[in-house]
Amino acid sequence: xxxxxxxxxxxxxxxxxxxxxxxxxxxxxxxxxxxxxxxxxxxxxxxxxxxxxxxxxxxxxxxxxxxxxxxxxxxxxxxxxxxxxxxxxxxxxxxxxxxxxxxxxxxxxxxxxxxxxxxxxxxxxxxxxxxxxxxxxxxxxxxxxxxxxxxxxxxxxxxxxxxxxxxxxxxxxxxxxxxxxxxxxxxxxxxxxxxxxxxxxxxxxxxxxxxxxxxxxxxxxxxxxxxxx
Numbered sequence: 195x196x197x198x199x200x201x202x203x204x205x206x207x208x209x210x211x212x213x214x215x216x217x218x219x220x221x222x223x224x225x226x227x228x229x230x231x232x233x234x235x236x237x238x239x240x241x242x243x244x245x246x247x248x249x250x251x252x253x254x255x256x257x258x259x260x261x262x263x264x265x266x267x268x269x270x271x272x273x274x275x276x277x278x279x280x281x282x283x284x285x286x287x288x289x290x291x292x293x294x295x296x297x298x299x300x301x302x303x304x305x306x307x308x309x310x311x312x313x314x315x316x317x318x319x320x321x322x323x324x325x326x327x328x329x330x331x332x333x334x335x336x337x338x339x340x341x342x343x344x345x346x347x348x349x350x351x352x353x354x355x356x357x358x359x360x361x362x363x364x365x366x367x368x369x370x371x372x373x374x375x376x377x378x379x380x381x382x383x384x385x386x387x388x389x390x391x392x393x394x395x396x397x398x399x400x401x402x403x404x405x406x407x408x409x410x411x412x413x414x415x416x417x418x419x420x421x422x423x
Contacts, residue, residue: 222376223281227259234261236404240417241265241320244347250315253339255304255332256322258282260289263297270295274309276302279376304332311338316345323384324351325377333391340422346393347419350384352400354414363411371411380411393420 230237241262245252249269254262257275259282266273275290275297277283283299290297302308304326317336326332336346354360363381372379388395398418402409 222374223279223285226376227282227285230259230261233404238265240349240401240403243417244320244349245270245318248316248318248345248347251313252316252318253307253309253314254318254320255307255336256320256325257286257299258320260286260297260299262318262320263289263293263295266293266295268294273297274314275299276304276307278303303327305335306331307335307339309339312341312344314339314344315341316347319346319348319350321350321378323348323387324379324382327377329382329387330391333387333393337391337393337422342422344422345396345419346388346421348384348388348398349415349417351378351380351382351412352384352414352416353381354409354411359409359411359414366411380414384416388420392423394423395420 242265245262245265245267247269248267250271252266252270252273254273254275257263257277260275260277263273263275263286273295275286277286277299278301280301283301286299290299300308304322305328317340319336323329323332340346354363360381367379367381385395385398396419398416398420401415401417402413403415404413
């Protein structure tokens with residue numbers, strides 16, 4: 195592991211070790227791994243679009259099981275994947291061995307990324323801002339690690355357009371949903387948070403998942419890109 199990737203200092207390495215056990219949801223992790231595997235036929239086009247055209251060094255925050263690693267184009271020279279949950283991180287390490295693009299999976303929290311400043315050409319966020327403890331701090335860290343002109347690619351839960359569904363989302367967010375789904379919140383304002391953090395929003399679009407059938411509180415998402423000025 196080179197110094198440029200993780201900052202190179204003993205203090206950073208110690209911080210990484212301390213954060214290794216910061217998130218531990220083993221029951222959720224096992225359930226999540228099964229769910230996303232079953233959802234992959236629907237999610238594959240989204241994952242493809244999320245990383246299309248990326249090049250150079252990429253930081254993926256909240257890599258989960260690593261199911262997205264196989265979608266990176268060959269123009270990506272390296273991926274550093276941050277995953278705080280221990281069970282998911284083990285699965286991501288295994289997944290990294292099966293893809294062509296070099297992937298290094300490391301522990302860490304979005305609010306204190308164990309990587310150096312301005313070291314990455316792009317940052318990938320896939321259902322991450324809904325789950326972090328502090329959105330503002332996490333996006334401040336994303337801005338720190340991106341080079342000027344670097345790009346954020348995001349796929350996130352958002353508030354539903356209808357008042358009734360927003361009320362349902364809010365009730366779930368205040369009660370059982372974060373407890374059952376690894377800290378996820380359904381109606382955070384991802385686009386507003388990106389703007390407030392100083393990113394310039396690029397092309398983005400609302401979409402509902404899975405795209406057919408009755409809408410659920412977790413169906414409403416946004417997919418797009420933003421740039422660090």
